[in-house]
Amino acid sequence: MTRILRRSFGRRLESLPAMVDFAAAALAGYEIDSAQRMAIDFAIEELFTNMLKYSGSGVSPVEIAFECGDETVQVSLTDTDVEPFDVTAAPDADVTLPLQQRQPGGLGLHLTRRLVDDLSYEYLAASRESRIRFRVACRRRT
Amino acid sequence: MLTMDSGPDGSVLISGRLDAAQAATAQAFLDHRAGRVEGDCTRLEYISSAGLGVLLKTQKRLMASGGGLRLRGVSRHVRDIFVYSGFDQIIEIAAE
Numbered sequence: 001m002t003r004i005l006r007r008s009f010g011r012r013l014e015s016l017p018a019m020v021d022f023a024a025a026a027l028a029g030y031e032i033d034s035a036q037r038m039a040i041d042f043a044i045e046e047l048f049t050n051m052l053k054y055s056g057s058g059v060s061p062v063e064i065a066f067e068c069g070d071e072t073v074q075v076s077l078t079d080t081d082v083e084p085f086d087v088t089a090a091p092d093a094d095v096t097l098p099l100q101q102r103q104p105g106g107l108g109l110h111l112t113r114r115l116v117d118d119l120s121y122e123y124l125a126a127s128r129e130s131r132i133r134f135r136v137a138c139r140r141r142t
Numbered sequence: 143m144l145t146m147d148s149g150p151d152g153s154v155l156i157s158g159r160l161d162a163a164q165a166a167t168a169q170a171f172l173d174h175r176a177g178r179v180e181g182d183c184t185r186l187e188y189i190s191s192a193g194l195g196v197l198l199k200t201q202k203r204l205m206a207s208g209g210g211l212r213l214r215g216v217s218r219h220v221r222d223i224f225v226y227s228g229f230d231q232i233i234e235i236a237a238e
C-alpha cells in the first residue's frame with residue numbers, strides 16, 4: 001500500500017529545516033540508514049535550492065510529496081508558474097579539476113544524480129508546472 | 143542546526159547540518175581562521191553542495207597563504223559526498 005504525504009514550503013532557504021522535519025516524519029516507518037537519509041535530504045535541498053535559483057519568476061510555494069511504498073520512497077518537488085528547467089539535462093561537473101580551477105557551484109545536481117536511484121523531470125505547459133521526481137530504495141518496517 | 147566552535151586543541155568543531163541555510167554562518171566562522179586548520183567533523187551529520195562551497199573557499203584562501211584545511215572524524219556518508227565531488231583530492235581527509 002502506498003501512502004502519500006504532501007506539504008508546501010515557502011521559497012526561501014529558511015524552509016530547509018521544516019523540510020528536514022517533514023522528511024523525518026515521512027520516513028519514520030522505514031528501515032533507513034544514514035546514507036539513505038543523507039541521499040534524500042541532499043536531493044531535496046539541492047532540487048529546492050535549484051528551483052529558487054533558476055525559477056526566479058515563481059512566487060508560489062514549492063510542494064513536496066512523499067509516496068511511501070513498501071520497498072521504495074518516491075519524492076516529488078513541484079514548482080508552479082515557472083519556465084521549464086530540465087535538471088536531468090544539466091551537465092555533470094568536472095570533479096577532477098585541481099583546487100585552483102575549482103569554483104563554488106555546479107555540484108548539487110551532479111551529486112544528486114549519484115545519490116538517488118532515479119531522477120526524472122516533467123513540465124506541464126498548461127499549468128506551467130515543473131515536477132522533479134526521485135526514488136530511493138528503502139524497506140518499510142513490518 | 144549547525145554549530146561551529148573551537149576545540150581545546152585549536153581545531154574547529156563542526157556539528158550538525160552544513161546546508162544552504164547555514165553556509166553563511168560556517169563561512170563567517172572559518173574566515174577568521176588562518177594557517178593549518180583542523181576541522182573535527184565527528185558530529186557533522188550532513189553536508190550539501192553549499193557546505194562544500196564553504197570548504198572550497200576556505201581551502202583556497204588557506205592554501206594561498208601556505209596553510210591548509212584538514213578534516214578528521216568524517217562519517218562514511220559524508221565521506222561519500224567528498225569522494226563523489228572529488229573533494230577528497232583537494233582537501234586532506236584523515237583516514238579513520
